[in-house]
Amino acid sequence: MFVNRRAELKILHSAYESLKRGEKVNVAIIGPRRIGKTELLLKFKEEVNGVVPYLNLQRIGSLESFIFAYTRELLYEIAKVVGMSIERSDLLTWDDLLILSAKLDLEREVKAIRDGTLETLFEMQEAILEKTGQKAVFILDEFQEVVNFKGFLETMRAVTEKQRNIAYFISGSAVRMMEEILAPKNPFFGQFKRVYLRGLPKEDTIELAKTTLERAGIEATHSALELIYKLTQGHPFYVLALCRRLIEEGFEKVKSRDVYYAFLTELLSEKGDIYMHLEYLFNESLSRAYKGPIHKQILLILAQEEGLRLSEIARRLNKPSGEVSNYLKFLLRTDLILKQGERYYFTDKLMRFWLAKTYLGITELELRRERFLEELVRELEEKYLKAKKELGIAKEAMIRERMREIFDIDFKPYRRGDVEFDGVAFRDGVYVLEIKWRNRPATYKDVKDFIRKVKGEFGSATMFFFSRSGFTEKAKELCEKEGVKMLTPKDLGIS
Ligand SMILES: Nc1ncnc2c1ncn2[C@@H]1O[C@H](COP(=O)(O)OP(=O)(O)O)[C@@H](O)[C@H]1O
Ligand SMILES: [Mg+2]
Incomplete structure (x- = not known):
């Protein structure tokens, strides 16, 4: 049984439609483990007729097997679309693929892939799609795994940027995806529309x-x-x-x-599925952070008391801040904790509770x-x-909800490293929402800071600025000049 995810499915379908019109949009579905990324991608695949190959990279151990599996899925999907009846279980070796490719009149291309490199694969893929007149969406689930293949991202980026017949829908966990793949310093920056997946409403x-x-x-x-x-x-x-x-x-x-x-x-x-999931997540995350007793100790400290600063954690460990800062950097590269302002929190509240309690046995x-x-x-x-910081968040949630009802824009809280926005929505472009719930009007500086932050993160975007107590004259002028849409409680029918 599949529920909801309407907004996300809409984004995927509209990206697919754009591709067919000749405008490629890649999408990255980002979210914690088991939040429903695979389910969403497969639902999309089920809903469309067309060439939509799916590959889970977690099940792929080497570049050679990636190239083979990728080619197999591509050919399988094309064969299906042109009405050939074929079983995936008949496609186990390159010879099987060559037999199929002969029937599809793609033998030359598939041979080239077999004898070639990753670059050949992506180039031939475009040739195959051109020849068969197909536009394809390739779903690469758990895309973050490609960082294990040396040079993969650079190669893929260099070749795929020019391609017109294929778009990619990828999925991955927040930190690794953002840090290692979609961050400004990396080749794919700006190439993917990001969709953050959270719990169901x-x-x-x-x-x-x-x-x-x-x-x-x-x-x-x-x-x-x-x-x-x-x-x-x-x-x-x-x-x-x-x-x-x-x-x-x-x-x-x-x-x-x-x-x-x-x-x-x-x-x-220990018999609980949630228990097993959290334990797996915990161990897997720590193994990436060079599992050490200190890392665990820090997590236990935060499990007892969240929102501590570096200096407070260092004091509790009785270690110099410089050293502890390095441990925290490692931990931030797992999906277990995050930093807000100067304070450290658990990403998942249940993980925090689980950790605090299971260590007591x-x-x-x-x-x-x-x-x-x-x-x-x-x-x-x-x-x-009921974490403290959520009290203020209730108002923000209400405003986002009203924005969805009135403007049909589905804003979600946004955080990447130190950059945070009250709401970001990705549709035909980027939409950003700022919320000021204060007893005095928003100032010129408030607006200016917001615009600067938006430009730094997204380049350009449609900007909304909600202020509970209106705007100063200078703030209004700036909003008008920069095209920032001003909103007050009256506009949203709230008080
Ligand atoms: N929209 C949904 N409706 C119903 N069940 C869902 C939905 N999304 C996920 N699930 C269930 O939650 C579990 C985890 O989903 P999955 O897609 O495997 O997560 P992920 O790929 O993010 O790790 C699965 O058992 C799946 O059936
Ligand atoms: Mg999955």
Whole structure:
């Protein structure tokens, strides 16, 4: 069952339409593990008729096998589109591909690929598409893996920039994608429209949970469903794991209390899918950051107390700031923590809770103890899910919501390294939203800083500036001069 992702699917479809009109748009789907990147890309593939090869790079070990698998998927898709009946399982060797290519009158091109380099592959791909009159979208899932192939990005960039018959939809995790592939210093900067994938909205989360439970013959109260959303924050994998646990536990009518119990079991006992996922993520992330006891120690400190500064962490570790700064740099290159201003936070609140609790070695028996369960629930809700900085964010969320309703622009919070925006939307171009919720009018300087930040990050963009208390005269003039659209609560029908 697939829910929502309407805005994201719209972006993918419109990129596909642009390609067919001769204007290539590449898209990068960026988000944490198991948030639904693959599901989204496959949904798009399912919805279109055309040459849309799909490759998951995580399953590919070497450049040679990449070239083979890439060619195979491309030919397979072309064969399908021209109405040939063919099984993927018949395409296991280069000889199999050559037989197929002969039928497609592409033998010369495929031979060249077999005997050539990565560059040959991309060049021949264009020739093949030209010859067959096809426009293709190649989906490269877990694209970040290509950084393991030396020189891949440079080669791909140099060749694909000129290509007109193919667009790429890629997926990857936030940090590696942004730092290693799409950052300004790297070859692909500016080549991809970025789409950030987050948890599902409330209604869709509830629909997913409700349907999943109903299929197993289980009913759930409305407050239980609301609670599922609150605890999982709409993360589809967490939702499904929690539902599976509820089904396995054999409830007939699920109430809030059962949800708490099932969720904590999923999260904190070793048999839980969420537990296993977090453990995997934790170990995998740390192995990239040169796993060391200090890195773990820092994470444990932050699990207990978030939002610490470098100096505070150094003090707790009893180590010089310079040294700790290096550890933190490594940790920031995992997707585990992020830096906001001068402070460090966990990216995933549940990861934080999991870490804090599992290091204490909670057992299943304890989870069955009513009092203990209640304590954990209270702590989870009060300390972990309700992070302080979110209080101010509620207003921003409301404004983004109104922007979506009124202008049909789906703004999402944006962060890349130190650069942050209250809302960014990618459509035919970039849209950026600034929100000032203050008791005094926005000033010339506020507007000027915003424009400078937008230009630095995106070059050009359509800019919206929301100010709760209006604008000074000089700010208004600047907005008009620079084409910044001014918004006040009245424009959005809020007070
Ligand atoms: N839109 C959705 N509707 C329903 N289930 C979803 C949706 N997106 C993801 N899921 C489920 O969540 C899990 C993780 O999704 P997946 O696409 O594999 O994540 P990713 O590729 O980001 O790691 C899968 O079990 C998938 O079925
Ligand atoms: Mg995936």
